[in-house]
Amino acid sequence: MKTYTAEVYSTEKYQLGESPFYDSRTKTLSWVDISKGRLFTQGPDGVKKSFTFDKPIGAAVPSEKEGSYLVAGSDGIYLLDGEKASLIKNLSEYYEAYQRSNDAKADPAGRLWFGSSVNDDNHQASGNLFCLDKGKVSCKQADTKISNGMAWSSDRKKFYFSDSLQYAVFSYDYDLATGEISNRKVLFKVENGVSDGMCIDSEDNLWVAIWGGRRIECRSSKDGSLLARVNVDAQNVTSCCFMGDNLDTLFITTSGQGQTGEHDGCLFTCKLDTKGCQCDYVKA
Numbered sequence: 001m002k003t004y005t006a007e008v009y010s011t012e013k014y015q016l017g018e019s020p021f022y023d024s025r026t027k028t029l030s031w032v033d034i035s036k037g038r039l040f041t042q043g044p045d046g047v048k049k050s051f052t053f054d055k056p057i058g059a060a061v062p063s064e065k066e067g068s069y070l071v072a073g074s075d076g077i078y079l080l081d082g083e084k085a086s087l088i089k090n091l092s093e094y095y096e097a098y099q100r101s102n103d104a105k106a107d108p109a110g111r112l113w114f115g116s117s118v119n120d121d122n123h124q125a126s127g128n129l130f131c132l133d134k135g136k137v138s139c140k141q142a143d144t145k146i147s148n149g150m151a152w153s154s155d156r157k158k159f160y161f162s163d164s165l166q167y168a169v170f171s172y173d174y175d176l177a178t179g180e181i182s183n184r185k186v187l188f189k190v191e192n193g194v195s196d197g198m199c200i201d202s203e204d205n206l207w208v209a210i211w212g213g214r215r216i217e218c219r220s221s222k223d224g225s226l227l228a229r230v231n232v233d234a235q236n237v238t239s240c241c242f243m244g245d246n247l248d249t250l251f252i253t254t255s256g257q258g259q260t261g262e263h264d265g266c267l268f269t270c271k272l273d274t275k276g277c278q279c280d281y282v283k284a
Contacts, residue, residue, distance in 0.1 A: 001226060001227065001228075002271050003162075004229070004230045004271075005231045005270065006270040008233070009266070009267040009269045011263075011266055012129045013264075013265035014031075014256060015253070015256055016033060016034040017031055018033075018034050018103070018197065018238045019059035019060055019061075019103065019253070020251050021061065022239055022241050022254070022279065023062045025066055026043065026044075027044040028084055029041065030069065033056075034057060035175075035257065036052075037053040037056050038052050048224025054120065055073055055074045055100075056100070056138070057073050058104060059072045059102070059105075061135040061282050062281050062282070063273070063284040065081070067082070068071050068081040068284065069141075070106075071085065072101035072104040073101060073112070074095075074100035074101060076089055076090045077112065089132060093169075094116070095116055097124075099224075101115070102114070103115055103149060103150065104117045105279075106282070106283075107131075107176075107280060108176060109177075109283075111131050111179050112282045113129065115127055115147020116144075117240065119139075119160065125142045126143075128140035128142050128144055129142075133179060136251060141184075144190055145164060146161050146165050147161075148163065148197055149161070149169070149197040149198030149199075150162070151200035153187060153200070156174065157174055158221065159181050160170040160174065160221060163195075164194045165194065165195055167189055167195065168195065169186075170184050171184070171185050175211075186223070192210075193210035193212075193213025194211040195208050195211075196237065196238050197240065197253075198240070199208075199241045200276070201220070201240075201242065201275060202247075202276060203274060204222075205219065206220075209252070212236060214235055215232055216232065216250065216270075217229055232265060234256075236255040237253075240252045246275060247275045248259070248275045250269060250270045252269065254266060
């Protein structure tokens with residue numbers, strides 16, 4: 001098993017860093033701080049920009065229009081184009097008052113997949129996995145605990161999904177034409193932490209952030225076996241994506257909430273011996 005060690009990319013700390021993306025078209029990194037409702041971007045010139053919402057945001061996914069994002073908020077899906085955010089789908093009928101959006105990604109057909117989770121410590125973990133397709137929302141997986149990482153296989157026949165408080169990553173059959181998923185199976189269970197966000201590489205292996213585990217695990221999407229580990233100097237590792245001209249470096253987010261370590265809440269990178277895949281874009 002290969003072992004890597006991540007390096008600190010930025011010493012700025014985020015309360016709940018999440019949703020990292022690398023837009024290969026513009027060589028722009030993006031990530032969010034969920035609790036503070038902020039989206040950050042950083043282009044190839046190294047200049048960091050931010051946009052602040054008045055509510056928690058679970059994720060911001062690049063859209064087909066360069067420089068714009070679909071933002072999964074606590075009450076709806078927003079299109080952020082430049083400095084203007086507009087509500088494109090109200091989610092009040094899909095969420096309880098105490099829930100918010102969590103992780104989100106575009107599938108290979110440009111649909112937006114997003115999960116819901118509880119936004120406080122007073123209610124039992126609950127939520128669903130949804131998909132927004134041509135203005136319509138459908139529930140893809142009901143009764144999730146904390147909907148988190150998502151990925152699709154290179155042949156577009158498999159979907160992978162992390163439900164953190166089921167301590168597992170699941171595999172499904174996936175229909176590209178319809179967006180339907182079926183035949184859910186446990187791909188692997190997580191010990192010493194919980195599965196959070198994830199991405200997939202060019203060999204269809206999954207790179208899964210382990211909250212509470214100070215690491216990212218590389219797992220085979222065929223049988224769930226552990227192939228590699230990335231050690232991260234932060235207790236709660238939240239997600240990762242591939243970045244760079246060769247897509248061979250992991251960009252890693254963490255959470256500093258309730259932690260006192262030197263690098264808890266910082267951003268990290270890690271050069272790997274494998275390459276990732278470009279992210280898919282939402283057809284807004």
